Amino acid sequence: MKSFRHRLLVTIMAWISLLLACILLIVIQLFPMYAEAEDKTEVWIILALIFIGALLFSALIGHRIIKVQALPIENVTQTALELVKGNYRARAFEYGNVGAVQLSSTINILARNLQEITAVREMEQERLKTLIENxxxxxxxxxxxxxxxxxxxxxxxxxxxxxxxxxxxxxxxxxxxxxxxxxxxxxxxxxxxxxxxxxxxxxxxxxxxxxxxxxxxxxxxxxxxxxxxxxxITELKRLEQVRKDFVANVSHELRTPVTSIKGFSETLIDGAYTDEATLLSFLEIIHTESNRLEMLINDLLDLSKVEQAGFRVNALPTDMEKVIKRAEEMVSKRIEEKKIKLDLQLEPVILQGDPDRLLQVMMNLLVNAITYSSSETTITVRLYTKGKSALIEVEDQGIGIEASEIGRLFERFYRVDRARSRNSGGTGLGLSIVKHLIEAHHGKVDVESTVGVGTKFTVQLPLGS
The missing domain is CATH 3.30.450.20 (PAS domain)
Structure with missing residues (x-):
């Protein structure tokens, strides 16, 4: 651009030189007429006026040339440099001669196209970034x-x-x-x-x-x-393992009583029925195993029912104190057999719940506490309100639970002490049923335990309207 201006400047100077040459010719022609004049002031004035006129004319011509030729080219060049830098919002002024206007218009069209392409690219990049990030x-x-x-x-x-x-x-x-x-x-x-x-x-x-x-x-x-x-896929792997464990445990739990019933019945058929003492003993064992099998099947059916999507409880105004006392009556025989003291600390609480399902919850929690408690210990049951919730605590003085096992406590068939729970007739499904029933009531159940000291289950249920 500077070289272009230099060329224009040279052109203008040539014009000035030409005009000065003309002035000199005029001076040469006029000079003899006034050479003999004593006062040459008029001559110098004429020469000065001619010189100033020539300069003004040259400046006017130069300005016109630069305006028409140089400035549009310079503006287009600056616009092109901005486009190179990535500023696609830059635009050139569309003025000057026909060629300059066409060039400016072309540059502006190019700038608008680049701006649109950049906008589309930025939008696509933003979409891709959002997709990747989320x-x-x-x-x-x-x-x-x-x-x-x-x-x-x-x-x-x-x-x-x-x-x-x-x-x-x-x-x-x-x-x-x-x-x-x-x-x-x-x-x-x-x-x-x-x-x-x-x-x-x-x-x-x-x-x-x-x-x-x-x-x-x-x-x-x-x-x-x-x-x-x-x-x-950690959770998927865990669920897959739970499924495998469930199938294995169900198979084992079903096989044990079925094997006992089959074995003792075959022995009786082979002739042992003739001995009355043996007959009664074997029939008692068959009856016990049948009850155990029935309990397992009922628990499996209950668990299957409460795990179904859309399971709802029949919520009614329920006196929770009466539910807990009813559960006490149903486990009283087991309590007496182990000489366990049941300490009830109950406040009158009415909540919205299914009395039959809540009775099932309390039965399972009490049976679990009895199962893992030693003889001549105390099981404490507390019922009270806190804010808009009813809290039920079942605390025993049993064997306790390791911290690493608490997370698996509500899994199906999971047992802290397998030998003891199986010998007591438990199915390993009680706590899993408790968890699902409490969640169906929009509540939650927590566990606190210390090995060798005991375990406390805390059930939180909404009081409702």
Whole structure:
């Protein structure tokens, strides 16, 4: 642009030189007429006026030339430089000669197109970023040099990381589980898609993830790096294990009484019925095992019913004090057999609940307390209100529960002391039924326990309107 102005300046100076030459010619022509004049002031005035007129004319011509030719080109050039810098909002003034106007108009059309393309690209990038950040699966992208190019929020949360630990880091510098690093290496080295299920320790917990990795290819099949997507399947694995345990436990619990009934009945058929004492003993065993089998089947049916989606309790105004005293009557025989003292500390409480289901809850909690309590100990039952809730506490002086086992206490067939609970006739489903029934009443149940001291179950139920 400066060279263009220089050329214009040279042109203008040429004009001035030409005009000055003309002035000199005029002076040369006029000078002899006044050469003999004594006062030459008039001559100098004429020469000055001609010179000033020539300068003004040259300035006018130069200004016009620069305005028409140079300024539009300079403006277009500045606009083009702004576009190069990425400022697609810049626009050129559409004025000057026909050629300059066409050039400015073309530059403006180009700027508008670039602005629209940039806006669309930014919108697509924002959508992609939002999608990646809010997807449920964890994602990490590693470039061809092994550096972490991108991670999403789910990845940071899944591996308990912060951005500073992964930004601009080589993937081996990121504190990731060893099995996950090996999977990354496999995909990185082979440049082939792979899928696996990984298991690793995270603190005191075991975590399972389903992980998929694939190479990232650009234009012309150019390898840009790899992308790894992982999904937490810990809960699915746990539910799968619970299902397997449930099937195994049901099979075992059913086989034990069935085997006893079959064995003793076959013995009687083979001739043992002739001995009256043996007959009565065997029949008593068959009767006991039949009751145990019936109890297991009933509990399974109850559990299946309360676990169904849409299960509702028949909520009525219920006197919880009467429900607990009724449960006491039903377990009184077991209490007397173990010489256990039952201490009832009950306040009058009326709540919205299903009396039959709440009786089932109290029965299971009391039976569980009796089962794990030693003889001549005390079981305390408290009933009181706190805010808008009714609280029921069942506290025993039994064997207690390890802290690591409390989380599994409400699983089906889970027993703290398997031998003792099985010998007492328990099915291992009582607490699981309690949990589902309390949740159906929109309440919750908590456990506090100390090994060798005892256990306290606390049930919280809403009082209702």
């Amino acid at each position: 997807m449920g699966s964890a994602l990490i992208m590693i470039d061809r040099q092994g550096g972490v190019a991108l991670v999403n929020r789910s990845f940071l949360g899944e591996f308990h990381l912060i951005e500073e630990q992964v930004q601009e880091k080589f993937y081996k510098e990121v504190p990731l589980p060893e099995v996950f690093e090996r999977f990354i290496e496999q995909v990185f080295m082979t440049e082939q898609a792979a899928r696996d299920q990984l298991e690793f320790k995270q603190g005191i917990h075991t975590k399972n993830i389903d992980v998929y990795g694939a190479p990232v290819l650009g234009d012309h099949e150019q390898w840009l790096g790899i992308v790894i997507v992982s999904h937490d």
